[in-house]
């Protein structure tokens with residue numbers, strides 16, 4: 001059995017794990033952290049957000065390493081003409097750029113999260129019983145504004161990604177989701 005076939009189930013599982021973790025982490029960020037005062041009540045959702053964000057970082061890196069070592073995608077110069085065919089809708093033509101950007105921005109979001117957490121002493125405040133208070137406002141740290149702004153960009157990329165999947169699967173009636181499932185060769 002080739003390495004590609006052997007690792008495919010792990011590749012697929014990590015995609016859906018990554019997607020699930022990102023949706024939950026996003027939801028906590030938007031609905032429980034942003035625009036919420038930094039009181040003690042925020043420690044639990046913040047801790048979950050940080051732990052999931054770090055888990056995402058590990059999963060995305062692992063998936064990227066698998067991609068480079070095992071799946072070895074062809075270089076863009078060779079693959080681009082086949083990938084960007086003229087009769088694909090514009091949104092779909094963007095996928096060739098959006099896929100690497102999804103890896104890049106997700107990793108960057110996790111790093112920026114850590115760039116807020118480390119100077120704000122959040123690992124101590126959230127994961128130990130030290131009684132360390134949260135800072136009054138995370139915007140004291142430059143990474144906070146970037147974490148918020150890039151989250152919007154990541155959201156746009158994910159929307160493009162999901163719309164392309166919906167377009168192929170439900171409007172064109174192709175088995176597109178099968179490309180990220182266990183059955184493909």
Ligand code: HEM
Pocket residue numbers: 015018019020022023067099100102103106158161162165176177178179180
């Ligand atoms: C409900 C949400 C999602 C659906 C339905 C979905 C569906 C798919 C499908 C069908 C493919 C295969 C596309 C192809 O072969 O051309 C794919 C690939 C990919 N997906 Fe998703 N996805 C979702 C969420 C996400 C999220 C949140 C990320 C964020 C990092 C992501 C990252 C990727 C990447 C980077 C690829 C490119 C191929 C690869 O590296 O494996 N997906 N997705």
Ligand code: HEM
Pocket residue numbers: 022025026029030033034035036049050051052053054056057106107109110111112113114116117138139144147148149151
């Ligand atoms: C890829 C993973 C991550 C995603 C998708 C994500 C997403 C978000 C979102 C959407 C917000 C709200 C932003 C806003 O509306 O302005 C947020 C806030 C925040 N995130 Fe993340 N995050 C991730 C990883 C992390 C990590 C790893 C940490 C820390 C270790 C972290 C720490 C924070 C903090 C401290 C805030 C600010 C909360 C506030 O201002 O009250 N995030 N995140």
